Amino acid sequence: MTILSLPQYDISIGPIGVKHLRWLQAQEYAGLAVLVDENTAEHCWPRLAPDLGGLNPQLIRIPAGERYKHLDTCRYIWEQLFAAGAGRNWCLLNLGGGVIGDMGGFCAGTFKRGIDFIQVPTTLLAQVDASVGGKLGIDFNDIKNSIGLFQDPAAVWADPAFFGTLPPRELRSGFAEIVKHALIADVDQWEQLRQLGDLESMDWATWVADSVAIKQRVVTEDPHERGLRKALNFGHTIGHAIESYFLFSETPLLHGEAIAAGMIAETWLSHQQLGLAAADLKAITAFLLRIYGHQIIPEDAFPTLLEYMRQDKKNEDSRINFSLLPAPGRVEVNRTAEPEEIGQALAFYNQQAMH
Numbered sequence: 001m002t003i004l005s006l007p008q009y010d011i012s013i014g015p016i017g018v019k020h021l022r023w024l025q026a027q028e029y030a031g032l033a034v035l036v037d038e039n040t041a042e043h044c045w046p047r048l049a050p051d052l053g054g055l056n057p058q059l060i061r062i063p064a065g066e067r068y069k070h071l072d073t074c075r076y077i078w079e080q081l082f083a084a085g086a087g088r089n090w091c092l093l094n095l096g097g098g099v100i101g102d103m104g105g106f107c108a109g110t111f112k113r114g115i116d117f118i119q120v121p122t123t124l125l126a127q128v129d130a131s132v133g134g135k136l137g138i139d140f141n142d143i144k145n146s147i148g149l150f151q152d153p154a155a156v157w158a159d160p161a162f163f164g165t166l167p168p169r170e171l172r173s174g175f176a177e178i179v180k181h182a183l184i185a186d187v188d189q190w191e192q193l194r195q196l197g198d199l200e201s202m203d204w205a206t207w208v209a210d211s212v213a214i215k216q217r218v219v220t221e222d223p224h225e226r227g228l229r230k231a232l233n234f235g236h237t238i239g240h241a242i243e244s245y246f247l248f249s250e251t252p253l254l255h256g257e258a259i260a261a262g263m264i265a266e267t268w269l270s271h272q273q274l275g276l277a278a279a280d281l282k283a284i285t286a287f288l289l290r291i292y293g294h295q296i297i298p299e300d301a302f303p304t305l306l307e308y309m310r311q312d313k314k315n316e317d318s319r320i321n322f323s324l325l326p327a328p329g330r331v332e333v334n335r336t337a338e339p340e341e342i343g344q345a346l347a348f349y350n351q352q353a354m355h
């Protein structure tokens with residue numbers, strides 16, 4: 001078990017057991033509610049229920065998926081909390097992927113001006129990314145994460161045993177954030193990743209702990225995304241646009257799949273703008289293609305993608321903001337690129353289909 005101690009709360013990585021239960025009992029909450037979706041109700045709740053049963057938790061169950069990360073579902077969650085008689089001294093335990101964590105945290109952070117919540121992330125993406133950093137929110141008018149707040153959980157319990165029931169495609173998607181963390185902040189981790197055979201044989205507890213440590217270091221220095229935290233945006237300016245574009249296609253991409261494509265395009269920008277070595281461009285591109293394959297982006301979609309990038313809430317003015325790599329393990333924030341150069345980066349990505 002690894003424990004990362006932050007000023008406000010602890011992140012534990014490893015099996016959830018007696019220690020967690022004792023900690024929970026010591027909080028003396030007046031009541032406990034557990035938020036699950038249909039999949040985590042089936043696959044994850046049975047693992048926790050025997051330990052938590054004594055606390056008589058109120059189970060709140062919602063449908064699974066990003067489609068439900070909106071205000072109507074929040075209304076349902078708040079109604080369930082009111083119906084259970086929840087007060088200020090209740091706690092909401094969010095058991096699920098990033099959707100449950102983001103939306104459950106948002107509902108808890110605003111219910112009666114805020115009650116405690118515990119994040120129990122059950123996907124790889126949620127363990128290495130969504131549950132760390134205090135960003136909570138929902139989608140509004142089809143704009144992702146456009147309503148929300150920054151608030152820390154009371155605790156994060158990340159147990160890689162939950163990955164046992166996770167569809168392999170979801171696991172692979174979450175892995176993109178591990179690759180990103182290594183590329184922006186830890187060249188040794190990147191060198192280890194390059195040697196990897198397949199994802200099935202990974203020692204997840206170690207990888208999650210090392211990767212979370214990187215994100216935690218970055219967000220502790222810049223909790224409200226004024227500077228350094230933008231480093232975590234590597235691959236995401238172009239990746240988010242690709243994700244949004246394919247969302248309405250017949251072949252939607254998972255978040256990490258789109259981010260992998262975005263990282264390839266932004267690695268090319270890094271080579272152009274910051275002199276990232278050609279050998280590194282080649283190695284990073286080959287690695288990401290090996291894991292994620294390739295998805296052609298129609299050239300007539302480039303203007304739509306650019307429009308998505310212009311709307312990115314991380315831009316400070318009309319220019320499109322990037323975080324790029326001068327070398328593996330290092331990152332430079334607040335880079336910008338002109339539309340023509342971004343088009344070339346997308347074209348570079350498309351050319352990789354030939355290799």
Ligand SMILES: NC(=O)c1ccc[n+]([C@@H]2O[C@H](COP(=O)([O-])OP(=O)(O)OC[C@H]3O[C@@H](n4cnc5c(N)ncnc54)[C@H](O)[C@@H]3O)[C@@H](O)[C@H]2O)c1
Pocket residue numbers: 037038039040043044064065066069096097098099100102122123124125126129130131132133134135136144145162163164165166167170255
């Ligand atoms: N707050 C942040 O900093 C942050 C960072 C990155 C992503 N996010 C958000 O995270 C969300 C994506 O998270 P996600 O990829 O975890 O998606 P998700 O929560 O939709 O989970 C993916 C799917 O896996 C299922 N599932 C979850 N755990 C399972 C398990 N152990 N076994 C079987 N099935 C399981 C879920 O029911 C769902 O169908 C997005 O909404 C994104 O905006 C937030």
